[in-house]
Amino acid sequence: MISPRTQIDLFDFLDETHRQLQRHLVLLRSVVEACQVGHLDAAERLRARQVLHFFNGEARQHHLDEENHIFPVLAASSDEALVAAARRLRQDHGWLEENWLHIEPAVAAISAGNQWFDSAELLHALEVFEALYLDHLLLEESLAYPEAHKRLQAYDRAGMGREMAQRRSARPAAASA
Ligand SMILES: [Fe+2]
Ligand SMILES: [Fe+2]
Structure with missing residues (x-):
């Protein structure tokens, strides 16, 4: 997690969060595949809790980081392709949230040792x-991040990093669970 005391580069932090996203997608697949064969042991329940914690917390903060600091830079560009990419990436966040809200109750049930849902x-x-997330990360890493990086000065990035750290430290403890 980004810290107000750590001068980590904004884009290094965003890239690291993408690696965390990919790791949690792998964990989520492990849990869902265990469901298919009816093998939900303590390790899968723990993975389910980790997945819930991440997608309910850090993943949403990451979307806010991009909506507050990355997409507006692209949307302000005179390049129509960048403006369209910013619009699409923001819409993706809405779809990803909707998809996650569809998946979350089943993962919460797994974390509590229940399996009342339709596993198929x-x-x-x-x-x-997975398909939407991987496509989304690819567009961000291949276009949105490099183009925003070119357009942002070091002092912009430092200010953005401070906002991101302050937003996270202002969250109540229960909201980060
Ligand atoms: Fe995103
Ligand atoms: Fe992202």
Whole structure:
């Protein structure tokens, strides 16, 4: 997590969060596949808790980081392709949130040792979530981040990093769970 005391570069932090996102997508797949074979042991329940914690917390903060600091830079560009990319990436966040809200109750049930849901439907929802997320990360890393990086000065990046750290430290403890 970004810290107000650590002078970590904004884009290094965003890249690291993408690696965390990919790791948590792998964890989520492990949990969903264990469901398909009815093998939900303590390790899978723990993975389910980690997945819930991450997608309910840091993943949403990451979307806010981009909506507050990265997409507006692209949207202000005179390049129509960048403006369209910013619009699409912001819309993706809405779809990703909707997909996650569809998946979350099943993962919460798994974390509590229950399996009342339709596991085939959960697998399908996961496939949609994974495909959209991976496509989204690719567009950010190949276009949005490099183009925003070119347009931002070091002092802009430092201010953005401070806002990101302050927003996280202002969250109540319960909201980060
Ligand atoms: Fe994003
Ligand atoms: Fe991202």
